[in-house]
Amino acid sequence: MGIMGFLRNRAGVIIVVAIGIAIVAFLLSDAIRSGQGFIADSQSEVGKVAGEAISYKDFNEKVEQNSQQFKAQMGSLNGQMMSYVVENTWNQTVSGIILKQQTAKLGLTVGQAELFDLLFDNPSDQVKQIFTNQQTGQFDRATAINSRKSADTDPSGQMKAQWVALEDNVQQQRINEKYINLVKNGVYVNSLDAKDDYTNRNKLVNFDYVFTDYGAVPDAEVKITDTDYKDYYEKNKYKFKNATETRSFEYVAFDAAPSKQDTLDTKMKMSKITDGLRTSTNDSLFVAINADTKAPLVYQKKGQLEPALDSVMFSAGNGFIYGPYFSNGAYKVAKLIDARVSPDSVKARHILLNPATEGGADKALAKADSLKKLIQGGADFAKLAAQYGTDGSKDKGGDLGTFGRGAMIPQFEDAVFNGSTGQLMIVSTQFGVHLINIQSQIGSSKVVKVAIVDKALAPSSSTEQVAYQKAQSFLSTVSNATQFNENAQKEKLNKLVGEDVGPLQSSLPGLEDARNLIRWVYKTDEGKVSDEIFDIGDKYIVAVLTKVKPEGTLSLEDVKKQIEPEVKKAVQAKVLKEKFEKATAGASSLTQIAQKLGTSVVPVENVVFANPVIPGVAQENKVIGSIFGSQPNKLSKIVEGDRGVYVYTVKSFTNPPALSNVLKVKEQLEQSISQQVDAAVFEVLRKKANIKDDRAKFY
Structure with missing residues (x-):
C-alpha cells in the first residue's frame, strides 16, 4: 500500500522525469554511439586473463550450457548451485585461455591425420558422447563420418559451425594433453632422492623429552603488546595475501517466521x-x-x-x-x-501413437485398437512397432526393457503393474496413445497407494507485514555505521556479522540465498547503511558495510583479530622459554630439568621423520626435524614447537636395511609427483597470469 500511494502521489513528477530522460537519451544517442565501442566492451566483459578479454555473451552461453547439464542431473538450481556453476565455468574458461596461450608459445599442434584419428578411429570422450549408439552402447563411426560430410553441404551453416567448434575443442584438448605430458616427462627422481625418501620413511628414533603446553601459562602472565603483533606480522607477512578483495558487514535480521x-x-x-x-x-x-x-x-x-x-x-x-x-x-x-x-519389475513393449498426426485422440485410439486386433490375429508386434511407433523404442521393436516402479508415468505404470503377463492393453497418457504388451512380471511385494495432502507452515501476510514494518522503522532511523550500532543496541537487536565475504559468494550461515545482499555490499562504500531492506528466506535484513580488505598483502590492522591466537602463543612461548632457561641452567639431564619444572620425562620410541607426530601430543614438524638433526645422548637446546616448549635427548637411531631396489622407489616417487602435475601446473600458470575478475557485476 505504501508503494502504491507513493506512486499515486508523485505520478505527475515521475511522468515528467521519464519524458525528460527519454528526450535527453534521444538527443545524446548519436554522441554516445560514437564512443559506445569502448564503453560497451568494458561493460560487457566478465574479466580478462593474460590480456585476453572474456565477453559476457560468450561466458554466459557457457554458463547456460553448464546449467542445463547440472539441471539434468539435479532437477533444479538454487542460488548456491548456480554460484557453483558460474565458478566452475570461470575456472574452465581461465584454464582454457592460459593453456591455449602456453601451448601456442611452444608451437604444439594437432595434424590432420591425428585429428581424423581423434574424431573417428580413436574418438575423444566428447565425440563418443555425441555419436554413441543408444541401443548398442558402442561408438557409431559411420554416423559420425556421415554427419561430418553433411556439415559441408548444410545450407544453414549451423551443422558446419557445430563441427568446427567440436574439432576446435578436440584439438585443444589434445594439445593440452601434450603440454601436460611434456611437463610430466620432465619429472625426474634421482637415486639420492629415492634413498632420502626411503630413509625418511624407515629410519627410527628413540628419544626422551620434557614438555610444557602453551595453555599452561595463566592468562594473567600473557600481556600482548603492539610490538608483539608487529613482530609476528612482519615475520609472517607472506601469509596475509588476499587473493581477491573481501568485505565484512554487520546486519540485523527481523524475523518473519510463522507466528x-x-x-x-x-x-x-x-x-x-x-x-x-x-x-x-x-x-x-x-x-x-x-x-x-x-x-x-x-x-x-x-x-x-x-x-x-x-x-x-x-x-x-x-x-x-x-x-x-x-x-x-x-x-x-x-x-x-x-x-x-504387485510385481517388483516389469518387462514390456509398446507402440506409441501421436494423436496430433493421427487426426485426433479418437482416431489414434481407433488405430491402436486395429493394431491390437492384428497382433491378436498373429501379426508381429516388433514389425508393427517399427512401422507405426513414434518414439525411440520403435527401432527396438517397441522394447522398453525391464523397469521398476517410478520409471514410467502413473497411467502407464498402473497398467503394466496391475495387468497380467501377455496382456495387450491400450492406455492414453500425455505422450499419446500406447498399445502395450506385458512380456513378463518379475518378483512380488506389497505396495500401497497413499493420498497425501500437505499445507506448508508459512507466515501470513500480516506476520510478514509486522516484520517488514519493524525493519523499515529501524532503517528510517539510521544513516551511518555509528547510528546503526547505537540504535541496534538501544532496540536490543542481535547484530550478526558477514565476515570476509567474497564478491561471488551466494550464502552466509543462516542466510542461504544472500546474493542480492552481497551484490549490494560490493557496490557501496565503507560505513554506508543499506538503502533497501533485503528479503532473504523468512527474514528482512538491514546491513552496514564495516570493512573492505583489498586484494594483495593485508595490513596489520586487517589481520590483527585473525592473528591474535598465534601472537598469544608467541607471548606464551616467551614466558615458557624463560622458565625453561632457568630450569636448564646448570642441569645435565632431563630428569633435573623436569624436577625444576614440576613435570616428568616422557619416553618415545620408533618415530620416523616422514610422520612427525609426538604420540599423545600433536604433529610437531619443527621438533621432530630438530631431533633427526641431533646427536645421541646430548641435551638439546630449547625448542618452541606448535603445541608447547620442548627439551629432549636422543637415545638412539635405528637405520633401516640398505635399499635393495632403488629403481622401484624412484618409479613410485615419479608416479606420485606426476599425479600432482596437472593441478600444480595450472596453479603456477594461474599465479603468473594477470587475471581480472569482474563476474560480480553480472552474477
Whole structure:
C-alpha cells in the first residue's frame, strides 16, 4: 500500500522525469554511439586473463550450457548451485585461455591425420558422447563420418559451425594433453632422492623429552603488546595475501517466521482437510485441489514413503487416516487408498501413437485398437512397432526393457503393474496413445497407494507485514555505521556479522540465498547503511558495510583479530622459554630439568621423520626435524614447537636395511609427483597470469 500511494502521489513528477530522460537519451544517442565501442566492451566483459578479454555473451552461453547439464542431473538450481556453476565455468574458461596461450608459445599442434584419428578411429570422450549408439552402447563411426560430410553441404551453416567448434575443442584438448605430458616427462627422481625418501620413511628414533603446553601459562602472565603483533606480522607477512578483495558487514535480521497464530490457522485448515479427505470419494481430485504439493497417486514399496507413514501404512486397512502430522516444514494428512501385492519389475513393449498426426485422440485410439486386433490375429508386434511407433523404442521393436516402479508415468505404470503377463492393453497418457504388451512380471511385494495432502507452515501476510514494518522503522532511523550500532543496541537487536565475504559468494550461515545482499555490499562504500531492506528466506535484513580488505598483502590492522591466537602463543612461548632457561641452567639431564619444572620425562620410541607426530601430543614438524638433526645422548637446546616448549635427548637411531631396489622407489616417487602435475601446473600458470575478475557485476 505504501508503494502504491507513493506512486499515486508523485505520478505527475515521475511522468515528467521519464519524458525528460527519454528526450535527453534521444538527443545524446548519436554522441554516445560514437564512443559506445569502448564503453560497451568494458561493460560487457566478465574479466580478462593474460590480456585476453572474456565477453559476457560468450561466458554466459557457457554458463547456460553448464546449467542445463547440472539441471539434468539435479532437477533444479538454487542460488548456491548456480554460484557453483558460474565458478566452475570461470575456472574452465581461465584454464582454457592460459593453456591455449602456453601451448601456442611452444608451437604444439594437432595434424590432420591425428585429428581424423581423434574424431573417428580413436574418438575423444566428447565425440563418443555425441555419436554413441543408444541401443548398442558402442561408438557409431559411420554416423559420425556421415554427419561430418553433411556439415559441408548444410545450407544453414549451423551443422558446419557445430563441427568446427567440436574439432576446435578436440584439438585443444589434445594439445593440452601434450603440454601436460611434456611437463610430466620432465619429472625426474634421482637415486639420492629415492634413498632420502626411503630413509625418511624407515629410519627410527628413540628419544626422551620434557614438555610444557602453551595453555599452561595463566592468562594473567600473557600481556600482548603492539610490538608483539608487529613482530609476528612482519615475520609472517607472506601469509596475509588476499587473493581477491573481501568485505565484512554487520546486519540485523527481523524475523518473519510463522507466528503462533499462523500455526494455529494452519492446524485449523488441516483439521477441515482431514475431515474432507476421510469422506472423499475422489482422492486424486481432492489432493489436486487441496495439497500444496501436487503429486500423482502411485503405488509405492516399503521404504519409499517417509518414515512416519512407512511404519503404519503397510499394516493398516484401506481408508485409514494418519495425521495431521508435521514434517519438513508442512502439516500433512495421509489416507491409505489401496494395498496389494504387485510385481517388483516389469518387462514390456509398446507402440506409441501421436494423436496430433493421427487426426485426433479418437482416431489414434481407433488405430491402436486395429493394431491390437492384428497382433491378436498373429501379426508381429516388433514389425508393427517399427512401422507405426513414434518414439525411440520403435527401432527396438517397441522394447522398453525391464523397469521398476517410478520409471514410467502413473497411467502407464498402473497398467503394466496391475495387468497380467501377455496382456495387450491400450492406455492414453500425455505422450499419446500406447498399445502395450506385458512380456513378463518379475518378483512380488506389497505396495500401497497413499493420498497425501500437505499445507506448508508459512507466515501470513500480516506476520510478514509486522516484520517488514519493524525493519523499515529501524532503517528510517539510521544513516551511518555509528547510528546503526547505537540504535541496534538501544532496540536490543542481535547484530550478526558477514565476515570476509567474497564478491561471488551466494550464502552466509543462516542466510542461504544472500546474493542480492552481497551484490549490494560490493557496490557501496565503507560505513554506508543499506538503502533497501533485503528479503532473504523468512527474514528482512538491514546491513552496514564495516570493512573492505583489498586484494594483495593485508595490513596489520586487517589481520590483527585473525592473528591474535598465534601472537598469544608467541607471548606464551616467551614466558615458557624463560622458565625453561632457568630450569636448564646448570642441569645435565632431563630428569633435573623436569624436577625444576614440576613435570616428568616422557619416553618415545620408533618415530620416523616422514610422520612427525609426538604420540599423545600433536604433529610437531619443527621438533621432530630438530631431533633427526641431533646427536645421541646430548641435551638439546630449547625448542618452541606448535603445541608447547620442548627439551629432549636422543637415545638412539635405528637405520633401516640398505635399499635393495632403488629403481622401484624412484618409479613410485615419479608416479606420485606426476599425479600432482596437472593441478600444480595450472596453479603456477594461474599465479603468473594477470587475471581480472569482474563476474560480480553480472552474477
